[in-house]
Amino acid sequence: MSLLEVRGLNVSYGGIKAVRGIDLEIAAGELVCLIGANGAGKTTTLKALARLLPAHGKIFYQGKSIAQTPVFDLVRKGIALVPEGRGIFGRLSVEENLLMGAYSRKDTPAIRHDLEKNYQLFPRLFERKTQQAGTLSGGEQQMLAIGRALMSRPRLLLLDEPSMGLAPLMVNKIFETIRTISAEGVTILLVEQNAKLALEASHRAYVMEGGTVCLSGESAKLLHDPQVRHAYLGE
Amino acid sequence: MDIFLQQLINGLVLGSVYALIALGYTMVYGILELINFAHGEVVMIGAMVTLAVVNMLMASGVDIPGIMIVATGLLVAIAVCMALGFAIERIAYRPLRKAPRLAPLITAIGVSIVLQNVAMIIWGRQYISFPPILPMTRHDIGGAGITDLQIFIFVLALVLMAGLVLLVKKTRIGRAMRATAQAPEIAGLMGVNVNAVISFTFILGSALAAVAGLMVSAYYGIAHYYMGFLLGLKAFTAAVLGGIGNIAGAMLGGLLLGVIESMAAGYIGDITGGFLGSHYQDVFAFFVLIGVLVFRPSGLLGERVAERA
Numbered sequence: 111m112s113l114l115e116v117r118g119l120n121v122s123y124g125g126i127k128a129v130r131g132i133d134l135e136i137a138a139g140e141l142v143c144l145i146g147a148n149g150a151g152k153t154t155t156l157k158a159l160a161r162l163l164p165a166h167g168k169i170f171y172q173g174k175s176i177a178q179t180p181v182f183d184l185v186r187k188g189i190a191l192v193p194e195g196r197g198i199f200g201r202l203s204v205e206e207n208l209l210m211g212a213y214s215r216k217d218t219p220a221i222r223h224d225l226e227k228n229y230q231l232f233p234r235l236f237e238r239k240t241q242q243a244g245t246l247s248g249g250e251q252q253m254l255a256i257g258r259a260l261m262s263r264p265r266l267l268l269l270d271e272p273s274m275g276l277a278p279l280m281v282n283k284i285f286e287t288i289r290t291i292s293a294e295g296v297t298i299l300l301v302e303q304n305a306k307l308a309l310e311a312s313h314r315a316y317v318m319e320g321g322t323v324c325l326s327g328e329s330a331k332l333l334h335d336p337q338v339r340h341a342y343l344g345e
Numbered sequence: 346m347d348i349f350l351q352q353l354i355n356g357l358v359l360g361s362v363y364a365l366i367a368l369g370y371t372m373v374y375g376i377l378e379l380i381n382f383a384h385g386e387v388v389m390i391g392a393m394v395t396l397a398v399v400n401m402l403m404a405s406g407v408d409i410p411g412i413m414i415v416a417t418g419l420l421v422a423i424a425v426c427m428a429l430g431f432a433i434e435r436i437a438y439r440p441l442r443k444a445p446r447l448a449p450l451i452t453a454i455g456v457s458i459v460l461q462n463v464a465m466i467i468w469g470r471q472y473i474s475f476p477p478i479l480p481m482t483r484h485d486i487g488g489a490g491i492t493d494l495q496i497f498i499f500v501l502a503l504v505l506m507a508g509l510v511l512l513v514k515k516t517r518i519g520r521a522m523r524a525t526a527q528a529p530e531i532a533g534l535m536g537v538n539v540n541a542v543i544s545f546t547f548i549l550g551s552a553l554a555a556v557a558g559l560m561v562s563a564y565y566g567i568a569h570y571y572m573g574f575l576l577g578l579k580a581f582t583a584a585v586l587g588g589i590g591n592i593a594g595a596m597l598g599g600l601l602l603g604v605i606e607s608m609a610a611g612y613i614g615d616i617t618g619g620f621l622g623s624h625y626q627d628v629f630a631f632f633v634l635i636g637v638l639v640f641r642p643s644g645l646l647g648e649r650v651a652e653r654a
Contacts, residue, residue: 185536214536
C-alpha cells in the first residue's frame, strides 16, 4: 500500500487553475521528486498536500483521507513540510526553531535526543544554537528548516525547492543530507527546479507541465530520456 | 516633603498599572496586528465585577478580613474577564480575520461602546466607591510617603510582569505565541493550533486587565462605567511609546508614562506660576503619544514597523 496517494487533485488560485487533476503515488521509504519548469504547479501541489491551499480531489495518507484534516493536525500524523523560502522563525533562536519542530510531541527525553541528533547532522546549527535564526546564512537557514521538520519525526517529508538561492557547494551539502534522511527510512517528496540533481537523488520522478503530470517513471530512466534531457536538463 | 521622590513613587505605581494594561494591547497586536480598543473596557469590567462582589460580601455581613474579600472579588473578576476576552475575539474579531484591517479596528471601537453601555445598564451611571477595607498605612521614605496599597500594587504588577516574561520566553505555549506572531502559517505547519493560541493570548491579556481593574479602582477609590476609555487610551499610548508588539516595550512604556504623567502633574503648577494645575495630568499622556508618533513611530524598543505591513 502506498503511503501517499493522490487522485484527481485540482487547485485554483483566484480563477486560474494551477493544478489540473493530477495523480501521485508514493510508497513508504521512497524518495520521489516532482520536477518541471517555473509555474508548472509543483509548489502549488505541495502546498495543497500540506493543506495550505484549498484543493479538490482525493488525498489518502496511510489509506485514510486527509483532504479535510486541519493543517496543525498533519504533523501529528507524520507529515512535515519544509516550505519554499524556508519559513524559519527569524526572531526565535536556532534551538527554539528546532523545538518548534517538535511542538506536537510531548516525549521530552526523546526530543532532547533528536535535538542532539540534529546537531550531529548539522554541526553548524550547534555552533549557532543560541543565535537568532534570522541572522543565519541562506544555506544555514535551509539546514535549520530541514532540521526543524525532522524534529517532528516525520514519516513523510515534503521538501519545497531546498536548493533555491543557495551556492553550489551548499546545494551539494543539502542534497547529501536529503539522501541521508532518505536512507534512514523517511519517505520524501521533493519539489525541485534543479532537475538533474533531483533525478540523480531520487528513486522515481513526476514531471509537471502546465498543471498536469506529463511524464513519470524511474529517475534513472528519465535521466537518460532524450525528451527530458532536452527540455529540463538543457541539452 | 520631597515632591520629586513623591511623584516618582506615585508615577511608578500608576505606571505599573498602565504596563499591565499595555501588555494586553501589545500581545494582541503582536499576533493579529489589531489594536484591540475594547481592552480598556475589559479593565473596567474587571473593576466593576470586583467591586460588585466586594460590596455583596460586605452587605452579606460575613466576617472575613478585608483582604480576603478583595481577593475573592478579584478572582471572580479574573474569571469573568477571561471569559469576556475569549468571547470578544471569538464573536467580534475572528469572523473578520481576513477582512481589511480597518474592519476589525472599527469593530473594536464598537465592542468598546457595547461594553460601556452594558456596564452602565448593570451598574448605573454613578460612581461606585471602593469600601475602605484595604490597609492604607503610610510609610515614610526619604521625605516621601508610600502606602501599603501602593506597595501592593507595584509589587504585584512586577510579579505578574515577570511571570508573563517567563511564560513567553521559556514555555512551550510562549514559544508558540512568538512563532505565531512571526509567521502564523508556518506555526500551523509545526502543529500549532493558531486559533487556540490567539484565544489564549486574549484570555491572558484579559486576566491581566482584571487585575489592573482592581488596582485602579482601589487606588482611586472609585469605579465608573466610563473609566475604561481613558485608561485604555493611556495604556495604548504606553504600548506605542515602548514599541507596540514588543512585550518589554509595553512594560517600559507603562512605567515611563506613569512617571512622566506624575512628574508633569507635580511640577506644572510651579512652572506655569499656578496658571495650570495638576488636573491637567491627563493631557501629558497624549503629548507623549503625539511626540512618539511624530518622532519615533516604532517606539522606544520597536524596530520593525514595516516588516509585515
